[in-house]
Amino acid sequence: MTSTVDTARSAGTPPPAARPGARRRARRPLSETALPYLMLAPAVVVMLALLAWPALQVLAISFRKLDLGELVRGEIKWVGFDNYTSILTDPEFWVIGLRTLLFTITVVLATLLLGLGIAVLMRHLSGWVRGVLQVCLVLAWATPIIATTTVFQWIFDQQYGILNKTLVLIGFDSFKGYSWFTSGTSTLAVIGLLVIWQAVPFIAFTLYAGLVNTPSDLYEAAAIDGASGWSAFRAVSWPSVRPLLTLVTFLSVLWDFKVFTQVWAIRQGGPDGESTTLPVLLYLRGIAASHFGVSAAVAVLMLVVLVAVTWRYMRLLVRSPETEL
Amino acid sequence: MLHKSPAQRVALAVFGLVLAGFFLFPTYWMFTTALKTPAQILSPAYDLVPLSATLKNFVNAITKPGFTTFLTNSLTVTLGAVAFALVAGLLAAVPLARLRFRGRKGFIMLVLVAQLAPLEALFVPMYLIMRDADLLNSLWGLLLVYVAFTLPFTVWTLRGFVKGIPIELEEAAMVDGCGRWGVFTRVTLPLLGPGLVATSVFSFITAWNEFLYALVFMREKDKQTLPVWLSSFKTAFGTDWGGIMAASVIYAIPALIFFLLVQRKLVSGSTAGAVKG
Numbered sequence: 001m002t003s004t005v006d007t008a009r010s011a012g013t014p015p016p017a018a019r020p021g022a023r024r025r026a027r028r029p030l031s032e033t034a035l036p037y038l039m040l041a042p043a044v045v046v047m048l049a050l051l052a053w054p055a056l057q058v059l060a061i062s063f064r065k066l067d068l069g070e071l072v073r074g075e076i077k078w079v080g081f082d083n084y085t086s087i088l089t090d091p092e093f094w095v096i097g098l099r100t101l102l103f104t105i106t107v108v109l110a111t112l113l114l115g116l117g118i119a120v121l122m123r124h125l126s127g128w129v130r131g132v133l134q135v136c137l138v139l140a141w142a143t144p145i146i147a148t149t150t151v152f153q154w155i156f157d158q159q160y161g162i163l164n165k166t167l168v169l170i171g172f173d174s175f176k177g178y179s180w181f182t183s184g185t186s187t188l189a190v191i192g193l194l195v196i197w198q199a200v201p202f203i204a205f206t207l208y209a210g211l212v213n214t215p216s217d218l219y220e221a222a223a224i225d226g227a228s229g230w231s232a233f234r235a236v237s238w239p240s241v242r243p244l245l246t247l248v249t250f251l252s253v254l255w256d257f258k259v260f261t262q263v264w265a266i267r268q269g270g271p272d273g274e275s276t277t278l279p280v281l282l283y284l285r286g287i288a289a290s291h292f293g294v295s296a297a298v299a300v301l302m303l304v305v306l307v308a309v310t311w312r313y314m315r316l317l318v319r320s321p322e323t324e325l
Numbered sequence: 326m327l328h329k330s331p332a333q334r335v336a337l338a339v340f341g342l343v344l345a346g347f348f349l350f351p352t353y354w355m356f357t358t359a360l361k362t363p364a365q366i367l368s369p370a371y372d373l374v375p376l377s378a379t380l381k382n383f384v385n386a387i388t389k390p391g392f393t394t395f396l397t398n399s400l401t402v403t404l405g406a407v408a409f410a411l412v413a414g415l416l417a418a419v420p421l422a423r424l425r426f427r428g429r430k431g432f433i434m435l436v437l438v439a440q441l442a443p444l445e446a447l448f449v450p451m452y453l454i455m456r457d458a459d460l461l462n463s464l465w466g467l468l469l470v471y472v473a474f475t476l477p478f479t480v481w482t483l484r485g486f487v488k489g490i491p492i493e494l495e496e497a498a499m500v501d502g503c504g505r506w507g508v509f510t511r512v513t514l515p516l517l518g519p520g521l522v523a524t525s526v527f528s529f530i531t532a533w534n535e536f537l538y539a540l541v542f543m544r545e546k547d548k549q550t551l552p553v554w555l556s557s558f559k560t561a562f563g564t565d566w567g568g569i570m571a572a573s574v575i576y577a578i579p580a581l582i583f584f585l586l587v588q589r590k591l592v593s594g595s596t597a598g599a600v601k602g
Binding site: 033035036037039040042043044046047049050051052053054055057058061066071118121122124125126129130132133134135136137138139140141142143144145146147148150151152154155157160162165166169197200201254258260261279282283286287292295296298299302303306307310314317318 | 533588
């Protein structure tokens with residue numbers, strides 16, 4: 001840690017000689033060459049042992065027949081692409097996959113629109129209203145997932161839920177005793193609302209921070225030039241928010257595509273499997289039914305979809321000058 | 326653009342408060358339901374504001390056997406994971422942002438790809454690793470799992486924040502006679518405040534919320550955590566909404582306290598550093 005600043009300076013500022021050439025680097029003492037690796041070591045060890053290694057094993061397991069019997073006996077039975085064939089030829093998989101994609105797209109879009117709207121709104125609110133809104137957002141964000149999920153079940157309860165009571169009170173008598181969980185679509189709608197409710201605070205605060213960091217004289221300059229409202233937003237706010245918006249879109253896609261706890265807790269993928277998404281399928285095939293090979297194949301397929309969806313952005317991230325020194 | 330008529334200002338304020346209400350309501354409803362008696366909960370009356378309150382649900386929840394053990398376990402694992410992830414993440418973020426070395430890009434790629442994996446998928450290999458390392462039923466094992474889950478995001482975000490600190494500031498401090506350690510503790514670390522808050526919030530949520538691994542890895546009763554405790558409520562009490570809500574409130578309170586403590590930094594900083602060069 002102690003020599004960080006020294007090395008950082010030699011790397012970060014243009015040195016007298018145009019680039020620190022190989023000759024100079026070779027003369028660096030060993031302790032300095034080893035330093036970055038020593039600092040990375042704890043993170044690398046944990047990530048390799050508990051993420052990369054299990055991930056490789058999942059890949060290997062996806063080519064094996066691994067049920068409870070094989071697991072207990074420690075038997076290794078290779079079956080080639082059997083697990084993949086059995087999944088990909090199962091029409092249910094395609095239905096579930098499509099459902100998961102639609103769910104993800106809807107939830108991500110709604111979260112981003114609401115988050116961006118709230119971020120912009122916070123800039124325009126007077127002090128105390130903004131304070132109240134921020135505290136409420138923080139409370140929503142902090143409430144643990146399982147607690148929130150339980151409350152949503154209670155709010156949407158068929159008989160005593162406050163939502164149905166409210167709807168009846170304002171005149172929609174048909175909602176007396178109405179069950180929100182009889183169809184997959186309405187079950188997923190409730191789950192979507194729950195996920196959005198939990199995800200918006202993070203998005204809103206991130207984007208708000210981007211907006212606040214925009215120098216205010218830019219807005220004044222825009223105002224002098226006659227820009228107002230929408231055009232000022234486009235000219236001034238948008239450039240500073242856009243990279244953040246891309247980042248939170250990336251994160252939201254990752255998180256919403258993999259949502260499991262909420263879907264499982266609400267109806268275990270029911271009624272009749274109609275709200276089952278890919279992570280739930282993964283759980284059902286794997287931990288619930290002990291077909292770990294099949295389950296691993298589902299995981300690999302999920303990963304393929306995610307990589308396909310986010311590939312361009314990841315390449316952008318790795319190649320951008322921002323990851324350079 | 327920032328000058329508005331009074332009518333506009335009122336309209337905006339009303340809109341803001343309606344949104345605030347939308348985000349507050351479930352938490353509010355959790356608290357108020359927890360304060361109701363079974364009779365009140367199942368009454369057909371429309372009772373958005375509770376007229377009387379009872380603490381019985383809370384007393385029942387807290388006096389359930391093992392509560393303090395679950396609470397201690399959850400706090401230990403969560404705070405331990407947050408601390409570990411922060412230290413390991415910061416140690417990795419500094420060279421990634423400031424130093425030139427072989428394998429840097431490869432590591433960045435690893436950090437990015439690691440965030441794609443569905444965590445439920447890693448379950449079986451993870452279980453076997455923990456079994457072979459004799460870390461099942463160990464708080465250390467669970468803690469390490471949570472650190473692994475949160476490290477990619479932590480490293481990535483902190484790297485952005487470190488990059489965001491102008492190197493001139495650190496140099497100026499050196500010129501003023503600060504040692505290297507002094508520069509780090511007096512200049513770099515304070516400027517990293519919002520980044521540290523954003524990432525610790527993330528690891529806190531991940532560890533505090535995690536249910537599946539905690540359920541299966543911790544078979545011994547005295548090693549279990551609060552999410553597992555909360556789920557045990559559901560079966561034990563059936564539809565005793567008051568009891569479940571009280572347990573949820575108790576489960577939520579440490580998280581609420583943690584968030585409110587860091588709120589100001591959270592609002593100002595968030596993950597802005599993650600994309601600022």
